[in-house]
Amino acid sequence: MKRHSRGLLALLVLGMVAAASGPAVAQQDDEPTTLRIAIAGDENNLTPYGITFASGKTVDLINLVYDPLFYSPYEQDPEPVLVEEVETSDDDRTWTLGIRSDVTWHDGVALTAEDVRFTYEYFFNSEQGLYSHHVNDLPFIESFELVDDDTVRFTCQEACPTFPVDPGAHIPIIPKHIWERVTEPQTFTEELPVGSGPYRVVEHVPDQRYVLEANNEYFGGSPLVDRIEMPIIPDSSAMFLALRSGQVDTVSRVVPPESIAELESxxxxxxxxxxYGSVQINLNNQRPPLTDPGLRKAMNLAVDTEExxxxxxxxxxxxxxxxVLDPDSPFANASLRHTYDPDEARRQLDSRGFTDRDGDGVREAPDGEPLDFEILVSSVEAREVRAAELVGTQLEEVGLTITVTPLDPVTxxxxRQPPNADDVRVPEATQTGDYDMYVTSYSGGHFHFDPDGLLYLLHCPGETGFGAYISGYCNPRFDELVEGAASQGFEQRMDKLAAAQEILVDDPPMISLYFPQGTYAYQPQAFGGWLPKVGHGIIHRQSFLPGERDGVPAAPDDAPGEPGGDGGSWVVLAVLVGALLVAGAAALTWRRSRATTTGKGAGPQGPEID
Structure with a gap:
């Protein structure tokens, strides 16, 4: 048995002392502070089962309200949050965790080890696209045991040496006394959430705003900001207009390069x-002729990702x-590079029988059907629409016809959803959705740092992972490598993951476009305690908790504790501007006009990692 004691209380005390010696937040002692953070979309009532992934900060918002066992999921050795002691079996299958006894839920009920045991078993039995696969796929937890009032034990089917990261730093702990009566968790979206985290949700107006207030009884110390108002502004242009004009203090989106100088001025x-982010075009590997790896390789050769x-x-x-993986990820094979060679793309297309038989400039497949494809893209993501257009132009130069179709995010x-998504567990979905290809972004580290990220996304559909929700890719040798890596520690799995990525070079499931740098902007007079954290940006739980902040810019000494301005009218203005711009963006098409539908869904039907 391996025992790992964690002096959590001592660490917290030291963190508070460091914060007291050099305050990161410029505020007057007796004045409450309010911070205004614009987010891109509504997340229903901000519970793990109601989230829609529309905000641009889904995981970080959940972690303001709920506590995981460890934090952050984007570190190989995450710090304990609810855990005081860890014991592991010699074979790394069994993890025994001592749970803090000084934690309460927002409604005053004590958090116990039974809540932890209940949470993991609940996610195991109730499908949830972002979290459940961390306990009922890889790793597959075969037993959930309450040892005593403060101790819980989990046993994995196979070795799970990275348990503190996956699932320990991913799964938000939920209160048993609330959720044990919830039989349809996806529809449990009316009540405000009850968590144990540093903030509680006190108001939610759907599609307009959230209001969070500090949990001053939080065991990790009183949060640095008393109140967080989050207006919902879906359109990126409207969002940055609100930021630049001072209507909000920061935003959930990464700043586009063309806006940096203007914001700084x-x-x-x-x-x-x-x-740890990326933008790519996922190809439907189950829809002919995209089933041909040679065609997918030729398409990659035809795209100039540097340009x-x-x-x-x-x-x-x-x-x-x-x-696929962000080069900054510790699991990326740094030796691999993209090759742009349109002449080689033409040769490969010719050799696979994709030729222009009728001389109209468009190649046909061996069955005579023209290579005519549609790229779906979110209408509210202007840069991704432009990326799709650039890819379309480059693919047309080698003889394909491309139509870019912007759609509202819900449509x-x-x-993208598998046709049988509602009838089976996530790993059992085997058919891809109704698309040729679509632009998507993987941000916030959830895929690029996850030690099993490649398996989840790209394993053959039907056994493990959620490949049918991504592209339907299937390569048995790739599966063998990522399955073997899943039961190994961080260092031990590197060779297998590197070899798996080499397979993707010649048998690509997607077109990887770019890995954007994280660029975040904020009003310095409003809050100076931002803690930049890879995979999270600046909006995350540790930015709001007391602790040391070496090298983080502080607000001016005379900065007011609360931004000025009307607390309500600016929200309405920003939302109206956003709604108008969204309506205009949704009408965009490139080369062909396509009808689109709009509407608000109750939540995602399957896994999402954006």
Whole structure:
């Protein structure tokens, strides 16, 4: 048995002392502070089962309200949150955790080890796209045992040496006394959430705003900001207009390169950092002729990711590569590079029988059907629409016809869903949705740092992972490698993951476009305690908790504790502007006009990692 004691209370005390010696927040002692953070979309009542992934900060918002066992999921050795002691079996299958006894839920009920045991078993039995696969797929937890009032024990089917990261730092702990009566968790979206985290939700007006207030009884110390108002502004242009004009203090989106100078000249601080993010075009590997790996390889050869990155990001990102993972990820095979060679793309297309038989400039497949494809893209993501257009132009130069179709996010998500998604567990979905290809972004580290990220996304559908929700990719040798890596520690799995990424170079499931740098802007007079954190940006739980902040810019000494301005009218204005711009963006098409539908869904139907 391996025992790992964690002096959590001592660490917290030291953190508070450090904060007291050099306060990160400029505020008057007796004045409450309010921070205004614009988010991109509504997350229903902000529970783990109601989230929609529309805000741009889904995981970080959940972690303001709920506590995980460890934090952060984007570190190989995450710090304990609810855990005081850890014991592991010699075979790394069994993890025994001592749970803190000084934690209460927002309604005053004590959090216990039974809540932890209940949470993991609840996620195991109730499908939830973001979290359940961390306990009922990889790892597969076969027993959930309450040892005593303060101790819980989990046993995995196979070795799970990375348990503190996955699932320990991913799963938010939920209160048994609330959720044991919830039999349909996806529809449990009316009540405000009850968590144990540093903030409680006190108001939610659907599609308009959230209001969070500090949990001053939080065991990790009173949060640095008393109140967080989060207006919902879906359109990126309207969001940055609100930021630049001072209507909000920061936003959930990464700052586009073309806006950086303008924001800095307006007095905003801009933070630049790695972000574990990517933008790519997922190809439907189950829809002929995209079933042909030679066609997918030729399409990759025809796309100049360096030129696309320069055009869209300037020097604020890195070009895409078929190995899929962000080059800054510790699991990325850094030796791999994308090759842009349109002449070789034409030769490969010719050799696979994709030729222009009728001389109209468009190649046909061996069955005579023209290579005519549609790229779906979110209408509210202007840069991704432009990326799709650039890819379309480059693919047309080698003889394909491409139509870019912007759709509202709800319609786009519904087109991506497997047709049998509602009838089976996530890993058992085997058919891809109704699309040729679509643009998507993986941000916030959830895929690029996850030690099993490649398996989840790209394993053959039907056994493990959620490949049918992504692209339907299937390569048995790739599966063998990522399955073997899943039961190994961080260092031990590197060779297998590197070899798996080499397979993707010649058998690519997608077109990886670029890895954007994390660039975040904020009003320095409103709050100076931002803690840049790779995979999270600046909006995350540790930015609001007391602790040391070496090297983080502080607000001016005379900064007021609360931003000025009307507390309500600006929200209405920003939302109205956003709604108008969204309506205009949704009408955009490129080359062909396509009808689209709009509407609000209750939540995602399957896994999402954006």
């Amino acid at each position: 307006a007095g905003l601080e801009v933070v630049r950092m790695p972000d 696309i990155t320069r055009t869209l990001l300037a020097d604020r990102g890195q070009p895409g590569v078929e190995s 786009l998500n519904s087109r």
